[in-house]
Amino acid sequence: MTQPPQNPITPGTLLPDTMRVTELPLDDRAVKVILDQGIEELYPPQQDSSMAVLQGKNTVLAVPTASGKSLVAYLACVSAALRGGKCLYIVPLRALATEKYQELSAFRSLGLRIGISTGDLDSSDPRLEKFDILVVTSEKADSLFRHRVGWLKRVSVVVADEVHLIHDSGRGPTLEVTLARFRHLNPEAQIVALSATIANSRDLALWLDAEHFTSDWRPVELRRGVYLDGNISFEDGKTEEAPSGKGPVDCLIKRALEQGHQALVFVNTRRSTERTAEDLSPLVGRLSDDRSLEELKSLARGSIRGGEDVPVVTERLIKCLKGGSAFHHAGLTNDLRSFVEENFKKGLIRVIVATPTLAAGINLPARVVVVRDLHRFESGLGNVPLPVMEVHQMCGRAGRPRYDSMGEAFLLARTEDEKEGVMDHYIHGESEPILSKLGVESSLRTHVLSSIAMGLTTTEEELDEFIDNTFYGYQEEAWSLKGRMGTVLEYLETEGLVSTTSGLRATEFGQRTSQLYIDPVSAVILRDALKKAEVGKTDALMLLHAAASTPDMIPFFPRRSDHEMLGFIMKDRDGDFLVDDDEGSQSFMGQVKTAAVLEQWINEVHERTICERFDVYPGDLRNKADTARWLVYAMGELARIFNKDLSRELVRLSDRLEHGIREELLDLMAVKGVGRVRARHLFNAGYRKVKDLRKATPDELSRVPGIGRKLATEIIVLAGGHAEPLGGEEDEGPPSPPEGQSSLGDFGDEQ
DNA sequence: TGTCATCCGTTATAGACAGCATGTC
DNA sequence: CTATAACGGATGACA
Numbered sequence: 001m002t003q004p005p006q007n008p009i010t011p012g013t014l015l016p017d018t019m020r021v022t023e024l025p026l027d028d029r030a031v032k033v034i035l036d037q038g039i040e041e042l043y044p045p046q047q048d049s050s051m052a053v054l055q056g057k058n059t060v061l062a063v064p065t066a067s068g069k070s071l072v073a074y075l076a077c078v079s080a081a082l083r084g085g086k087c088l089y090i091v092p093l094r095a096l097a098t099e100k101y102q103e104l105s106a107f108r109s110l111g112l113r114i115g116i117s118t119g120d121l122d123s124s125d126p127r128l129e130k131f132d133i134l135v136v137t138s139e140k141a142d143s144l145f146r147h148r149v150g151w152l153k154r155v156s157v158v159v160a161d162e163v164h165l166i167h168d169s170g171r172g173p174t175l176e177v178t179l180a181r182f183r184h185l186n187p188e189a190q191i192v193a194l195s196a197t198i199a200n201s202r203d204l205a206l207w208l209d210a211e212h213f214t215s216d217w218r219p220v221e222l223r224r225g226v227y228l229d230g231n232i233s234f235e236d237g238k239t240e241e242a243p244s245g246k247g248p249v250d251c252l253i254k255r256a257l258e259q260g261h262q263a264l265v266f267v268n269t270r271r272s273t274e275r276t277a278e279d280l281s282p283l284v285g286r287l288s289d290d291r292s293l294e295e296l297k298s299l300a301r302g303s304i305r306g307g308e309d310v311p312v313v314t315e316r317l318i319k320c321l322k323g324g325s326a327f328h329h330a331g332l333t334n335d336l337r338s339f340v341e342e343n344f345k346k347g348l349i350r351v352i353v354a355t356p357t358l359a360a361g362i363n364l365p366a367r368v369v370v371v372r373d374l375h376r377f378e379s380g381l382g383n384v385p386l387p388v389m390e391v392h393q394m395c396g397r398a399g400r401p402r403y404d405s406m407g408e409a410f411l412l413a414r415t416e417d418e419k420e421g422v423m424d425h426y427i428h429g430e431s432e433p434i435l436s437k438l439g440v441e442s443s444l445r446t447h448v449l450s451s452i453a454m455g456l457t458t459t460e461e462e463l464d465e466f467i468d469n470t471f472y473g474y475q476e477e478a479w480s481l482k483g484r485m486g487t488v489l490e491y492l493e494t495e496g497l498v499s500t501t502s503g504l505r506a507t508e509f510g511q512r513t514s515q516l517y518i519d520p521v522s523a524v525i526l527r528d529a530l531k532k533a534e535v536g537k538t539d540a541l542m543l544l545h546a547a548a549s550t551p552d553m554i555p556f557f558p559r560r561s562d563h564e565m566l567g568f569i570m571k572d573r574d575g576d577f578l579v580d581d582d583e584g585s586q587s588f589m590g591q592v593k594t595a596a597v598l599e600q601w602i603n604e605v606h607e608r609t610i611c612e613r614f615d616v617y618p619g620d621l622r623n624k625a626d627t628a629r630w631l632v633y634a635m636g637e638l639a640r641i642f643n644k645d646l647s648r649e650l651v652r653l654s655d656r657l658e659h660g661i662r663e664e665l666l667d668l669m670a671v672k673g674v675g676r677v678r679a680r681h682l683f684n685a686g687y688r689k690v691k692d693l694r695k696a697t698p699d700e701l702s703r704v705p706g707i708g709r710k711l712a713t714e715i716i717v718l719a720g721g722h723a724e725p726l727g728g729e730e731d732e733g734p735p736s737p738p739e740g741q742s743s744l745g746d747f748g749d750e751q
Numbered sequence: 752t753g754t755c756a757t758c759c760g761t762t763a764t765a766g767a768c769a770g771c772a773t774g775t776c
Numbered sequence: 777c778t779a780t781a782a783c784g785g786a787t788g789a790c791a
Contacts, residue, residue, distance in 0.1 A: 093767075119769050139768045171768065269764055271782070330766055355765050375779075377764045382778025517769040552769080560762070623767070633770060 019047045025054050029110050030078050034071075037106065038402075043068045045215040050075055058191045058210035060163075062201035064218050065396040066365060069194045073159040074104060076192045081112050081132040085156035089135045090178065092165050094118045095362050100161070101135045138165075138175040139517070145181050146450050146514050155189055158182050163193045163204060164389065166471055167434035173443035173472075176436060177450075179208070180469040184456075196389060200433035207474040220399030221406045224427050227252060228413045235427050246279070248412045252370050253280055253351055256408075257287040261367035262344065265353040266394045268373035270329040270617070274313070276372075277320045277327035277353040284350050285323030293324055296348040303339055311611045311618045321349070328354040331617025359394040369398040369409040374422065389431040436472035439481055442551070445488045445520050452498055453506035453514035460489075463504070495524045509641060516634040522550035526635045529578035530643040538646070540602065540653060541569075542578050545595035547631040549579040555590035556597060556616055556624070566592050597621065598628050602656040604680065629657035664688070671719050673711070681706050694721030 018041045021034050042050060045063045052059050053076040061069050077087040089104070091097050101116040108114060115131030117140055128134060128144075129151040136144070144152060160179060166172040182189055191208050195201055197216060205212035225234040227248050232240045243258065245251035249265060256263040265280075267273055285293065300321050304314065317336060320326050326340045326349045337357075341364055343349045358364055371394050375383040391411070399407020411426055413419035437443060451457045457466050463485065467478040492498040497510035497520055506514065513523035529546035532538075548555050558566060566589050581588040593614065600610045601621065611618055636650030652663060659669055661676045667689045668679040685704040687693050693701070693716060701712035 125771080137768060143769070170766095174768080269781080271764085275782080357766065360766080373781095377779070379764080380778075383764095383780065384778090515770080554767090557763075627767090627769090630769065637770080 018042065018044075024050060024075070026075065026079055027082050027110075030075075030082065030107065033106050033109060039071070042071075043217065043219055045069070045213065045217050046072055049211075049213040052211045052213070053190075053192055054079055056080075056190050058208050060193045060195065060201055060205040060208060060210045060212050062195040062197050062204075062212075062214040064197055064216065065393060066220075066363065066399075066401060067215075067218050070100065070103065070161070073161065073192050073194055074107075076157050076190065077104070077133045077159065078107050078110070078112065080157045080190070081107075082110065086131075086151065086154055087133045087157040087159065088141060088152075088155050089133060089159040089161070090138050090141050090175070091135065091161045092138060092171070092175075093361060094120060094137060096161070097121070097135045097137055099362055104133055104135065107133075138171065138178055141178045142174050142450070143515075143517055145178065146454060146517070148454060152182075153186055155182070155186060157190045157192065160191065160193045162195065164195045164198050164434050166204075166436060167432075169437040169440055169443070172436070173438040173440070173447055176438060176471040177447045180466070180471075180473075181456075183208075184466075184469055196393065196431065198389065198431045198434050203433075203474065204471070207471050218396075218399070219401045220404055222395065222398055222409060223406055224395055224409045224411070226411050226413050226419050226422050226427070228416070228419045232410065233419065233423070235423070245283075249276060249370060249372055250280070250283065252368070252410050254283060254287070256368040257284060257350060262347065262349075263351045263368040263370060264358065264364070264366040264397055265351065265370045265372060266356065266359065267353060268355070268376045270331050270355060272373070273327040273329050273353045273355055274316055274320075277325045277351070278316065280351055280353070281320045281323030281325045283323075284325040288324040288350055292348050293322070296321060296324060296343060299343065299348070300339070304336065309606060309608050311608045313611075313617060324349060325351045325353070328352050328358055329619075330355070330357055330623070331619045333618050333622055337619075356390065356394070359390065359397065365397050365400040365407070367398065367400065367404050367407060369395055369407070371395065371409065371411050374411065374426065385425075387432055388426055388429050391426045392431060436470065436475050438467070438470055438472035439476065439484065441484050441488060442519070442521070444481070444484055445491065448485070448488050449492055449497060449506065449510060449520050450514045452492075452504045453511050458503040458505065460485075460504070492520065495520070497523070509638075512637060512641065516637055518631065518634050519551050522552045522631070522634075523638065525550050525579055526631070526638055527642050530635065530639055530646060532578045533643060533646055535645045535649065538578065540656075541595050541599045542573070542576065543632065543635070543650065543653060544598045544628060545591055546578045547628050547635065548591040548594035548598070549581065550631060552631055553594065553624070553627050555587070555594040556614065556620070558586060558589035558593045559615055562593055562614065563589070566596070569596055594624060598625060598657065601625050601660045602653070602662065604660065604662055604676070625657050625660065629654050632657060668693075671715060673715060673718060678706060678715075690719050693719035696721065 020041055021031055021039060024031060045061070046068050049059055049061045049072050053072055061072055063069050073089065077089060080087055089100055091100055097116055097118050098121070101114060104114045112132045113130060115128060115134045117128055117134060118137045119140065160175065163175065166176050179191065191210060193204060193208060193210065195204065197214060201214050202212050223234060225232045227242065230242055230244065230251065232242055242251040243254045245254050253263055253265070265276060267276060300318060304318060306318060313331060314336065317326060328337060328340050340349060340352060341362065344352055344364060352358070371391060374386050374391065376386055378384050395409035398409040411422050413422050438447065448463065451463065451466055457463045464478040467473045467481060489498070492510070493500055496507055497513060499505050499507055509523070509527070513520055526546060533543070547553060569592055581591070597610060597614050597616060607618055607621065610616070610621060632650055632654040636647050636654060639647040639650055652666060655666055656663060659676050661669065661679065665676065665679040665683055668674055668682055670690055671693065674682065681704050682693070687696065696716055698709055698712040698716060701707060701716060702709045
């Protein structure tokens with residue numbers, strides 16, 4: 001599996017014969033756009049791969065993060081698009097999609113149309129066809145296939161960014177199945193796959209019939225070391241004494257700050273993230289300049305709402321920011337996360353302590369990286385060592401291209417033995433080979449169903465062929481799945497998702513499940529719940545519980561302190577839940593807790609109260625509410641088949657989840673600029689429907705708390721009324737707000 | 752009596768994709 | 777096949 005890099009290059013040194021961007025066989029206008037970005041020379045790993053890509057060859061490029069592999073993919077897209085081709089750029093994260101979309105937008109000046117389509121950011125489905133280059137998440141790409149979008153056949157370049165994600169058991173199969181489908185449907189399309197350095201990238205290339213390029217070269221030299229008892233041992237054998245401090249992290253951060261550098265610390269729990277950032281805050285504050293701290297403080301005042309009723313994490317973050325440190329994890333709401341990211345980029349935040357969110361996510365390099373923890377808890381396994389690739393990704397964040405001449409990354413050890421082990425394994429060691437996880441029963445179930453629903457596979461032989469085309473098929477024999485394939489097909493048939501009477505064919509239920517993009521098991525759970533549900537008897541909590549019982553939702557963890565309250569809720573319902581699991585089991589309690597949290601959310605209980613009462617993070621609350629919104633929507637669609645009476649109620653519940661509001665506010669939310677807070681104020685003041693707003697005058701409306709005169713006028717106009725006695729149309733007909741964007745932004749969206 | 756240090760048992764554990772229909776700089 | 781940091785309560789040392 002192991003082979004030497006094909007084009008070994010000494011890290012950090014430019015070869016004498018560097019290739020210039022102007023030498024690329026590429027349209028002059030495109031070359032100019034690249035030059036305008038300040039890129040004149042190609043990095044060594046970019047040179048050969050660019051040539052291959054521009055010749056239209058399938059290409060696998062496996063290089064460290066931040067070594068400029070995106071540029072190679074951009075070249076492929078732009079060159080093809082200028083010749084009239086259509087490109088699909090597949091990334092694993094929505095945040096990455098935004099990043100790529102913005103970078104690609106530079107090529108708009110060439111007349112290219114760039115688009116983005118992810119679950120929460122869409123450029124309107126039928127119009128996707130018009131784009132020359134479209135950035136999507138892997139799930140979105142899969143979904144386009146499931147909806148049998150015709151133009152996929154005409155795609156000429158497919159970029160798969162971060163293909164090593166194939167190794168991920170949850171989402172990897174989606175990516176490999178999507179690539180396999182492309183090659184099947186459209187064998188002419190050029191595939192450009194970008195990967196981190198992995199042991200078996202050559203296998204990926206063989207699977208994809210691609211040219212293979214790999215290298216350890218980085219644009220900024222990376223110096224790694226292991227810290228033990230006040231001493232740093234670098235990978236090149238040199239050693240250095242670190243400044244003294246309270247602990248290893250303290251010492252290393254002090255060293256970085258004294259040299260004027262920013263640092264990124266990776267730890268393995270959210271709590272550690274907060275604790276560490278808090279502990280570091282005074283030190284960081286002492287070693288930062290006062291003007292930056294002042295600027296940061298005023299920025300924080302401007303964009304982070306403080307005060308009494310803010311969740312505890314927010315208070316904690318504000319406390320850290322006062323010293324110029326911050327923490328970053330998925331429990332933070334998106335606005336706080338981007339605040340931290342942005343101000344680290346500006347240099348105002350000097351240290352971020354983060355969970356792995358920042359290692360795999362957007363590009364946020366720092367001069368110094370400290371990886372504190374090399375283990376992570378995994379349920380059922382205890383503390384397991386981190387994969388080498390993950391540690392490499394974290395270390396790879398060290399060194400900012402164009403700013404730093406070098407990056408430094410430190411791992412921690414507590415004993416001499418550990419130091420040796422860490423050095424061997426994580427610094428000199430190679431990343432694990434990636435393995436297809438398509439054979440895992442749950443992925444097989446999903447993708448076998450979608451394949452059948454698309455009409456691509458009607459026999460078991462065709463199913464085997466489909467497997468043969470995947471990376472799984474490359475690594476294993478399709479027949480090795482025989483047993484699992486059998487149980488999967490049996491499940492799909494007995495649950496009525498697939499019929500086998502005349503070949504393999506998806507039922508209406510199976511079709512909808514595949515298109516709604518929910519796990520077949522979720523679909524079955526929701527269907528059974530719908531059959532049990534009754535209008536009038538089934539309340540929101542029970543519906544939310546059904547959604548929370550689904551494998552598509554990871555429930556909140558029930559804490560010991562929740563037990564009493566959960567017992568109360570459960571006793572109250574007394575077995576009336578739509579999905580009965582083993583009551584009293586931990587998973588059941590988690591599902592009930594999740595439903596209870598969501599119920600509070602749609603009853604406008606304050607965020608801080610919910611977070612404190614259930615000990616959950618605001619970021620998780622939002623994510624759960626969003627997942628529930630999606631699942632409840634899907635449940636509403638399934639209700640059209642299984643329980644029509646419930647359909648409307650589910651749609652309303654889905655809308656309530658989106659905004660976190662009671663039913664009575666739904667009507668007012670239709671007005672732009674009116675979020676949950678303003679809607680509540682308006683409602684309490686007696687404006688219960690959009691039609692009430694149309695009749696109001698600006699004077700009356702501005703007496704409502706939180707609504708000034710200007711806003712009042714705007715709201716009346718947007719509600720379809722007339723603010724000034726100019727005599728517009730009368731308030732008849734449906735409330736169709738006039739076009740034009742309100743300048744209110746999402747002000748009303750936030751509590 | 753109040754405060755802090757220490758010990759010891761208890762407690763909780765990273766992350767994040769997706770439908771659909773319409774409307775923006 | 778399950779490890780560990782962090783927390784909270786109890787206890788004891790000391791001013």
